[in-house]
Amino acid sequence: MTEPTTTLDIWNPGWPDPFRPTVNADTDDEYADLVEALREVQEAVTRSRPTPEVAAEVATALRTAARRLRTFEVDEDTQIAGKRWEIPGKGHALAPALHIDTVTDTTVTGRVTVGRFHSGRYAMNGGVTPLIFDEILARLANSAGRPWGRTAYLNVNYRAPAPLHTELTVTAELLGQEGRKRFLRGALHHGDVLVADAEGLWVELKPEQTLNISKDAEGSDR
Numbered sequence: 001m002t003e004p005t006t007t008l009d010i011w012n013p014g015w016p017d018p019f020r021p022t023v024n025a026d027t028d029d030e031y032a033d034l035v036e037a038l039r040e041v042q043e044a045v046t047r048s049r050p051t052p053e054v055a056a057e058v059a060t061a062l063r064t065a066a067r068r069l070r071t072f073e074v075d076e077d078t079q080i081a082g083k084r085w086e087i088p089g090k091g092h093a094l095a096p097a098l099h100i101d102t103v104t105d106t107t108v109t110g111r112v113t114v115g116r117f118h119s120g121r122y123a124m125n126g127g128v129t130p131l132i133f134d135e136i137l138a139r140l141a142n143s144a145g146r147p148w149g150r151t152a153y154l155n156v157n158y159r160a161p162a163p164l165h166t167e168l169t170v171t172a173e174l175l176g177q178e179g180r181k182r183f184l185r186g187a188l189h190h191g192d193v194l195v196a197d198a199e200g201l202w203v204e205l206k207p208e209q210t211l212n213i214s215k216d217a218e219g220s221d222r
């Protein structure tokens, strides 16, 4: 029997705006705390130089936690991670937690602070900057009732080293639309200093492009 897919259910312009909650915060605050704990672990592991005994002890504890969570595994449409729009980081620990401050149909402002987990030697890792831009620009591209699009390109300019443990401001702007194409620009500032800027193109998906996303196509790393 073919397993039903919910892909088409989520492909429509009525998909919740990526700046608004999609998960009931009352029932899922513990999950947000779990992700926060995961971020603490990422930072603590990065900052530590444990003895072999302590490294082995912590590795065992982390594998025990992973096994516990695997008994609650769900498919990607059902998972919480990446869908908690209302909380910084969206319930996902991949990118630094982005705090959204203001939103209009065509602009967003926010703040981000990174620690040593995201460091590339005393400044933010160059791979993290695109993560931040992709997060804010993709949310803007796909907000205000605009149907889902995917990143076609994201060009990032690194203007100055981005300091760690320091609040940076992030801005995003929708420059314009041409048919299915949405052009966006982002900037990352430390105070008045421009740390990085980016230009990106998001292309609205054609209905058939969403059909490629199915449970059969999902990979597994286990």
Ligand SMILES: CCCCCCCCCC(=O)SCCNC(=O)CCNC(=O)[C@H](O)C(C)(C)COP(=O)(O)OP(=O)(O)OC[C@H]1O[C@@H](n2cnc3c(N)ncnc32)[C@H](O)[C@@H]1OP(=O)(O)O
Pocket: 007, 010, 011, 138, 148, 149, 150, 151, 152, 153, 179, 180, 181, 201, 203, 204, 205, 206, 209, 210, 213
């Ligand atoms: C259930 C669905 C849920 C969807 C959630 C999406 C959330 C967002 C997550 C992401 O952002 S994913 C991040 C990584 N990005 C990708 O994985 C995207 C991979 N690339 C693709 O899937 C396709 O290349 C893409 C959908 C972006 C475009 O493919 P199309 O076949 O629809 O593009 P097409 O060739 O029809 O081109 C449309 C227009 O865009 C232009 N274009 C496309 N890619 C371009 C590019 N890279 N540079 C410049 N222009 C580009 C192209 O020239 C053309 O311009 P014109 O209309 O003026 O002729």
